[in-house]
Amino acid sequence: MKLYEYEGRELFRRYGIPVADSVVVESVDEARRAAESLPGKVVVKAQVLVAGRGRAGGVKVAETAVQAAELAGRMLGSEIKGEKVEKVLFTAYTEIVKELYLGIIVDRFKKAPQVIASAEGGVEIEELARTSPEHVLKVEVNPLLGLTDYQVRRVVRFMGLDGGLADQAGRILRNLYRLFVEVDCELAEINPLAITPDNKLVAVDSKVIVDENALFRHREFVRPSEGTGLEEEARKLGFTAVELDGDVGIIGNGAGLTMATMDMVKLKGGRPANFLDVGGGAAEDVVEKASRLLLTHPRVKVLFVNILGGITRCDEVARGVVSAYKAVGAGKKIVVRMMGTNEEEGKRILRENGILPYDSMEEAAETAAKLVR
Amino acid sequence: MAILVDEKTKVLVQGVTGRQGMFHTRSMIKYGTQVVAGVTPGKGGQRVDGVPVYDSVAEAVEKHPEINTSMVMVPAPYAADAVLESLDAGLRLVVVITEHVPVHDAMKFIRYSSYRNAHIVGPNCPGVITPEASKVGIMPGHIFKRGSVGIVSRSGTLTYEIAYAITSSGMGQSTCVGIGGDPVVGLDFIEVLEMFRRDAETEKVVLIGEIGGDLEERAAEYIRKTGYPKPVVGYIAGRTAPPEKRMGHAGAIISLGAGDPDSKVRALNEAGVSVASTPNEVVKLLKAV
Known part of the structure; x- marks a missing residue:
C-alpha cells in the first residue's frame, strides 16, 4: 500500500530523518x-x-x-x-545545492532488502539504473543481521560524501533501514535527498510502500480502498478485483487462472471488463455476490465464469451463478466453464436453468468474445 | 526419482486442527501421502483423521523421528513462527501454503532456512505433488498422472489447468512444484529447474510464470547460460494486466520498472524456450519439443 507523501514525511520525522x-x-x-x-x-x-x-x-x-x-x-x-x-x-522551500538518491527495496531475486544509492537524485532511479548503471549502487542486506557499519560506509562513500555530510547520510541510512523494517515496507525512498547551502541533508520527497500483508501490525495505515467503484465493492465483499475498460466480465478462481482467463478472452478478440478472483473454496453466496456485482455493472455485456474446482465445488458455483443470473441478469449474457470437484452436479444445475456449460476454457472464451460482437 | 517429495516423504501438518488444515490432511491421506503427525499449540492430545496432534514440532519430531517434511497451514500472523519452529526441529523441507504472510517475515525465514540446509516452498503456494506417490499441498490429486513432465509454477489453479491438459493428452508429470505467488518465495524457478535437471525421471519442463518481478527473466538467463539440457515450455499469465495493479497474488504487479509480461516472453524466447499463449498450447509445444 502506497503512503501519501505527507504520511511518509511523518514517518521520516518519527525516525529522525530530517524533513522541511x-x-x-x-x-x-x-x-x-x-x-x-x-x-x-x-x-x-x-x-x-x-x-x-x-x-x-x-x-x-x-x-x-x-x-x-x-x-x-x-x-x-x-x-x-x-x-x-x-x-x-x-x-x-528548501534551497538545494545537490540532489542525491537513497532508497531501500525488497529485492525479489535476492530475497532480501537492498539499499539503492546514487549521487544523482531527483531522477527516476529505474531509468538511471538502465541508462547509467555505474551511477547506481545496490547493496544487499542480510534480513537476519540488518545493515552493517561497513555497508553504511560503502553507501556513503559511493554518494560522494565526506565529513559532516557523511555522518548525516550514515545516520539517515540507518534510520531509513530501521523504518523499512519496523514499518514492514516494500519500499522506502528519499528522492531527492538534498544537500542545502549550509551543508545539511534534507529529505525533500518521500515514497513509502507498506506491505499490505503486514497491515495487521500497523493498524494506523489501514484505510478504505482507493480503487475504482468495482474494485472497492469487490474488496468489501472480500474479493480481489481490478477494473479494466472492456465489456466481458470475468470471474475465475485463483489469481493465475483468472489472469489466464482475461488473456484468453483478449486473444479471442474480446475485451475483458475486469479481473475478479473469488479465491479458493468459494461457496454459493460468495459466487452469487461476485456474479451480481458484474452483472449489474453497466459496461458488462457478457459474464464469463471460469472455474477449476479443487477445493472450490462446481455445484456451489453453479447455484451462485444461477441465482444471480435469475435476479439481475436480464439483458446480459452468460458463459460458464467448469471442471473439477462436483462438475457433473454443477453442469446439471446450469443446464436445468438454461445455461450451456463448457468443458474447454478456450471454447468458452471464444463464445464470450463472440457474444459481444 | 522425481524431486522434493516421494513415497518416503513423512509429513507433519502445522495448523492441522483448523478448518483448512483438517480438510487437506484428510485429502492428503486419501491420496496416499504419509501424514505422520500434526501440530497446533494448545491442542496436543487430539486426533485429526487418526493423525496424532502435538503442542509443538519438537514433541512431534521426538515421537516420530521419521518426519522429514512440514506443511504449514497456520494463519499468516503466526506462519513465520511455525516455519522457524520446523527449521529448528531439523526438518529439511517446509511447504508454506499460507497466504498473506508479511514479506519481511518471509525474507527472514527463507534466509534462515539456508543456514539450516533446508528448503522452503512458498509462501502462498499450492504445494508439491509427485503424482501417484505423495502430495504435500492442497491441489486436487486426481487431475495429475505420473509421467515425465516437470512443472514449476507461481500459480495454483492455473497449474491445475495445465497439468490437467497434460494428463488429458496422455502425458504425465514427474513432480509439480507451486513456488508461490508472493514477491519473495523460498525455492524459485532456477532452483527447481536445477533439481529437474538432475532428476532422471523428468524429461521436459513446463515453467508457468506471471507478471511481476523478474524471476522469469532470471530463469531464462540461467537456461541460456547453462545450456539447460532439457526442453522447457513456458506460459506467462497476465499479458492483458494493466500496470501498477496487483492481480490477486501479492507478487503479480507490474511496478517499479519490472514485471512486464512481454519482457518475460522475450527473455524466455531468447533462451530457446517456446512460450504458449494458451494453456492448451502448452501441450502442443510439449509434443513438438
Missing part, C-alpha cells in the same frame, strides 16, 4: 491559515498517489502565503491524472 517543516490542508480556509504559518517561499504539493505528479501540475512554488493559499484552492478538488486531490501539503 510542513502542514497538510484539506480546505481553502485551512490553506489560508497554514500558509501564514510558514515563512518565506512555500512549495505546494497535491497529495496524490499517481506517479508523475510534478509534470501534471501537482507541485508548485508560491512566493507568498496568499499565492500558496490560492494555488492550494485550485488544486483541492481537482484531478491529477484521474486522481482527486483531497489534501494539499505546504512545505518550506
Whole structure:
C-alpha cells in the first residue's frame, strides 16, 4: 500500500530523518491559515498517489502565503491524472545545492532488502539504473543481521560524501533501514535527498510502500480502498478485483487462472471488463455476490465464469451463478466453464436453468468474445 | 526419482486442527501421502483423521523421528513462527501454503532456512505433488498422472489447468512444484529447474510464470547460460494486466520498472524456450519439443 507523501514525511520525522517543516490542508480556509504559518517561499504539493505528479501540475512554488493559499484552492478538488486531490501539503522551500538518491527495496531475486544509492537524485532511479548503471549502487542486506557499519560506509562513500555530510547520510541510512523494517515496507525512498547551502541533508520527497500483508501490525495505515467503484465493492465483499475498460466480465478462481482467463478472452478478440478472483473454496453466496456485482455493472455485456474446482465445488458455483443470473441478469449474457470437484452436479444445475456449460476454457472464451460482437 | 517429495516423504501438518488444515490432511491421506503427525499449540492430545496432534514440532519430531517434511497451514500472523519452529526441529523441507504472510517475515525465514540446509516452498503456494506417490499441498490429486513432465509454477489453479491438459493428452508429470505467488518465495524457478535437471525421471519442463518481478527473466538467463539440457515450455499469465495493479497474488504487479509480461516472453524466447499463449498450447509445444 502506497503512503501519501505527507504520511511518509511523518514517518521520516518519527525516525529522525530530517524533513522541511510542513502542514497538510484539506480546505481553502485551512490553506489560508497554514500558509501564514510558514515563512518565506512555500512549495505546494497535491497529495496524490499517481506517479508523475510534478509534470501534471501537482507541485508548485508560491512566493507568498496568499499565492500558496490560492494555488492550494485550485488544486483541492481537482484531478491529477484521474486522481482527486483531497489534501494539499505546504512545505518550506528548501534551497538545494545537490540532489542525491537513497532508497531501500525488497529485492525479489535476492530475497532480501537492498539499499539503492546514487549521487544523482531527483531522477527516476529505474531509468538511471538502465541508462547509467555505474551511477547506481545496490547493496544487499542480510534480513537476519540488518545493515552493517561497513555497508553504511560503502553507501556513503559511493554518494560522494565526506565529513559532516557523511555522518548525516550514515545516520539517515540507518534510520531509513530501521523504518523499512519496523514499518514492514516494500519500499522506502528519499528522492531527492538534498544537500542545502549550509551543508545539511534534507529529505525533500518521500515514497513509502507498506506491505499490505503486514497491515495487521500497523493498524494506523489501514484505510478504505482507493480503487475504482468495482474494485472497492469487490474488496468489501472480500474479493480481489481490478477494473479494466472492456465489456466481458470475468470471474475465475485463483489469481493465475483468472489472469489466464482475461488473456484468453483478449486473444479471442474480446475485451475483458475486469479481473475478479473469488479465491479458493468459494461457496454459493460468495459466487452469487461476485456474479451480481458484474452483472449489474453497466459496461458488462457478457459474464464469463471460469472455474477449476479443487477445493472450490462446481455445484456451489453453479447455484451462485444461477441465482444471480435469475435476479439481475436480464439483458446480459452468460458463459460458464467448469471442471473439477462436483462438475457433473454443477453442469446439471446450469443446464436445468438454461445455461450451456463448457468443458474447454478456450471454447468458452471464444463464445464470450463472440457474444459481444 | 522425481524431486522434493516421494513415497518416503513423512509429513507433519502445522495448523492441522483448523478448518483448512483438517480438510487437506484428510485429502492428503486419501491420496496416499504419509501424514505422520500434526501440530497446533494448545491442542496436543487430539486426533485429526487418526493423525496424532502435538503442542509443538519438537514433541512431534521426538515421537516420530521419521518426519522429514512440514506443511504449514497456520494463519499468516503466526506462519513465520511455525516455519522457524520446523527449521529448528531439523526438518529439511517446509511447504508454506499460507497466504498473506508479511514479506519481511518471509525474507527472514527463507534466509534462515539456508543456514539450516533446508528448503522452503512458498509462501502462498499450492504445494508439491509427485503424482501417484505423495502430495504435500492442497491441489486436487486426481487431475495429475505420473509421467515425465516437470512443472514449476507461481500459480495454483492455473497449474491445475495445465497439468490437467497434460494428463488429458496422455502425458504425465514427474513432480509439480507451486513456488508461490508472493514477491519473495523460498525455492524459485532456477532452483527447481536445477533439481529437474538432475532428476532422471523428468524429461521436459513446463515453467508457468506471471507478471511481476523478474524471476522469469532470471530463469531464462540461467537456461541460456547453462545450456539447460532439457526442453522447457513456458506460459506467462497476465499479458492483458494493466500496470501498477496487483492481480490477486501479492507478487503479480507490474511496478517499479519490472514485471512486464512481454519482457518475460522475450527473455524466455531468447533462451530457446517456446512460450504458449494458451494453456492448451502448452501441450502442443510439449509434443513438438
